[in-house]
Amino acid sequence: MNVLLTGGTGLVGTRLAAVLTAAGHNVALLSCTLVPDSPYHTFQWSPAAGIIDLAAVPFADAVVNLAGANVAEGNWTAARKQELLTSRVDGLHLLHRELSKPGHRVRAVVSASAIGFYGSTGDALVTEETRPVGHDLLADLTRDWEQAAAPLAALGLRVVVPRIGVVLSTAGGALPAMAGPVKRGFGAPLGSGQQWVSWIHLDDLCRLLLAMLTDDAWQSAYNAVAPCPVTNAAFTTALAEVLHRPLLPSRIPAFILQLAMGEQSELVLTGKRVSAAKALAQGFVFAYPGLREALQAFYAPRSPRTRRSLSP
Template identity: 35%
Template sequence: MKVVIAGGSGFIGQHITDLLVENGHEIIILSRNEKPDSENLKYVLWLQEGAVPEKVIGEPDVFINLAGVSINDGRWSEAHQKRIYDSRMEAADELIRMIGKMNIKPSLFINASAIGIYPASETAMYTEESTEVATDFLGRTVNDWEKKAATLNDLGIRTVYTRFGLVLGKDEGALPLMVLPYKMYVGGRVGSGRQWVSWVHVRDVARAVLHVMQNGQLEGAVNVTAPFPLRMDEFGKMIGATMRRPHWLPVPSAVMKLALGKKSSLVLEGQYVKPEKLLADGFEFDFPIPSLALENLL
C-alpha cells in the first residue's frame, strides 16, 4: 500500500514507519523540512508557504495522522496547552483539505487519539463502547481531534481513532522519566499509587496500526493498550524489580503538582482501559504483560 504519514518522524511515528517499510509498504512522510528520500520512503513538504502536498503524493491508500505537539514536552502552561490543541486541529484540517482535493480518495484514515478521552477513575473499566468523555484539557482535546477526523466518514472513508495508552519505549515516551528515580535509588509510590496505568509497548502500537490497515472491519474507536493494566504502585514495584532497585520513597501528589503543574494529571490520574476490539479481532500482543515489556525495554 501507499501510506501517507503526518507526524512520521516522532517517537511513535518512527516505529510505525519502520514496521511498514519492513512489510514492503510505500511510505510518504509529510514534513515541515526537506529530507533525503530512501527506498520505499519519501518526504513531502507540508504546512509551509507554497506547499501543495496533494499534487505530489499521488493516490495513497492510507493516511495516518500522528501530527501534533507532544503532550510530554514542556509544562502545561496556558500557552503550551494552546500549542498542543492548535497543532492537532491545524494538522487535521490540512489533511482533510488535502483529501478533499483528491479525485481518488484513500480507503482508510487512521487518526491518533488517546485514552485521555475517558474520565480518570479508580473503579471504572472503559472499552470502545464506553460513552463517557473527560471534561479536562486532554479529554476535550482528544474529543475534538476525533470529531475532526470523523468528518471523513461523509466521504466514504473508513476512519479509525487509535486511542493510545501510556506508550512505553526504551529511549522516548514516558518510561525514561518513570525510570529515572529508580536509577537514582529514590523510586517509590507516586501519589496514591492506586491510579491505573493502561500501558502498551511501542512495538505493539506499530503492530496494531498495521493490523488496522490489514483488516477492513475495524472502524471508529480502537483502544491500543495492553490487555493487562495495573495500578501505578504495582507498576513502580515492577520497574524496581526489573532494574534491581528499591521501591521505597513515596512522592506525594502535592509534590508532583508543584513540579509538573497541570501535566501532573498524566501520572496522578489514570483509567482502566481494555483493547476489546483488537482482542476480538484476533490481534495478539507481543508484550501482553508488563513484566515482558519492562524486561525488553530495561
Template identity: 40%
Template sequence: MAQNVLLTGGSGFIGKHLTNVLIQAGYSVSVLSRSHKKNTTEITYYKWDLNKNYIDENAVLNADFVIHLAGEGIVEKRWTEKRKKAILESRIKPIDLIFSVLEKNNKKLNAFISASGVGIYGAVTSHKICTEETPAANDFLGTTCQIWENAADKIGALGIRTVKIRTAIVLGKDEGFLKKVNPNFKAGFGAVLGSGKQYLPWIHIEDLSQIYCKAVSNDQMHGPYNAAVTDNTTNSRFSKILASLYGYTIWLPKIPPFILKIVLGEMSEAVLTGQRVSSEKIQKTGFEFQFTDLEKALIASIH
C-alpha cells in the same frame, strides 16, 4: 506497486518504529516533514508547514492510506493556556490540511487512521473498565481527544474508512514514557506517584505498531479502538517492577499529590489519575498482543 502509507509525525518515537514495520510488511512509506529531507530507497519525504497552512498536495494524492500521528507531547511542558492551545492545534491542523486536499481533489483514500488517547475517558481514577462506548470526559484530556476524533470524522464523512487508535502509555527502548522516568529509576531514585492506586494503561511499541498495520490491512476496522493491555497495572505496581529490574526495592516515600501539583500544575492530573481500559474490541479483530506481561515488556524496553 506497493500500496503507499503517508505518515504525519513520522519522525517521532511511534512514527519511526511504525515506518520500519510498514516497510517490512511490504508497504511503501511517505512522511510529511517540516524540513527538506532527501528521499531514500524506502521513504519519500514531502514538505509541509502547519504554521503557514501549507502541505505538498502530492503527498496526499499519491497515498493509499494516511496515518496521523503528529501532535505536541502531552507531558512535555507545563499546561499553560498557550500550551493547551498548541497541544490541540497540533493535532487538528494536520487533519484540516489533509481534509482540504481530499475534498478539493475528490481523492478517496483506502483508510484514514488517526492516533487518539485513552485520556478521552478522563483524568479520574476508578475501577470502571472503559470501553470504546464509554463517553468522553469533560476535562482537558477528554475534550482534546474528543475534538481530535471529531476532526478525523470529517474525513470519514467523505466516505473514507476512518479508524481511531486510543493509545495508552507506550513502552519502548529509550523512548516514550520510559525516557522520562527511567533515569531516576536507573539511578536508584524511583518512587510511587501520589497514592499509587491510579491505573496505568500501557502498550509496547511493537504491539502498537502492529495495531496500526492491522488497521491498514483490515478493511473491516472502523471507529475507535483502545490500544492498551488490560492487566490492571497501577502506578505502584509499575514503579515496583521497574525498580526491581534495576535490583532494588523502592525506598523513597510516595511523592505527595500536592508536590506534583506544585511542580506540574494541571498536568499533574495525567500522572495522578488513571482508569482501566478494555482491549476486547481490538482482540475481536484477531489481533494478538505480543507483550501482555509488564515485566517482560519493561525488560524488552530497558535492555
C-alpha cells in the same frame, strides 16, 4: 501499499515507518520540515497556513495521522495549550480538504487519538462504549482531536481511531522518565499509587496500527492498550524488580508533584483502566500482553533465538 505518514519523526512514527517498510509497504512522510538523511521521501505541508505539497495525497493509498505536539513537553501556558490543540486539528482539517478532492486513491485513514478521551473514570474499566466523564485538558484536547477526524468518514473513507495508552519504549516517552529515578535508587509510587496505567509496548502498537491500516474489518475507535493495565504502584514495583533496584519505603506525595509540575501533574497523578477487549475480539494477538515481559524486553532482552516474532 503507499502509506502517507504524518508525525513520522516522533517516537511512534519513527518505529511505525520501519515496521511498515519491513512489511513491504512504501512510506512517505508528510512533515513541516525536511528531515536530513531520511530514508523516506518527505512531502512538506504547513497545516497552520493551509499549505500542502499537491503531490502528497495522490501518492497515497492510505494515510496514518500521528501529528500532534507532545503533551509532556513545555509548560501548559495558554499559548502551549493552544499549540497542543492546533497541532492536532489543523492537519486533519487540511487532510479533509485535500481528501474531498477527486483524483486520489486513498481508501483508509488511521488517525491517532488517546485514552485521555474518557476523562476521569476512576477504577471503572473503560471500553470504547464508555461515555466520557468530565472535562480536563487531556479530555477536551482528545475529544476535539477525534471530532476533527470524524468528517473523514463522510467522504466514504474507512476511518480507524486508535485511542493510544502509555507507550513503552526506551527511545523516549514515559518509560525513561519513570526508569531514571528507579535506576538511581529514588524510585517510588507517585501520589496514591492507585491510579491506573494503561500501557502498550511500542512494537505492539505499531503492529496494531499496521493491522488497522491493512485489514478492512477494522472500523471506528479501538483502545490501543495492552490487555493488562496496572496501578502506578504495581508498575513501579515491576520496573524496580526488572532493573534489580530497591524502591524508597514511601510514596512521593501528590502535593510535591503538583508544586513541581503544576497542572501537568495530572499526567502522572491520574490514570485510566482501559480494556483491550475490542482489539482482542478483532483477532489481534499481543506479543507483550503482560507488563513484566514488556519491561524485560527492554531491560533484560532475550537472545535473538528466543525473542518473540514481531510480524503482524
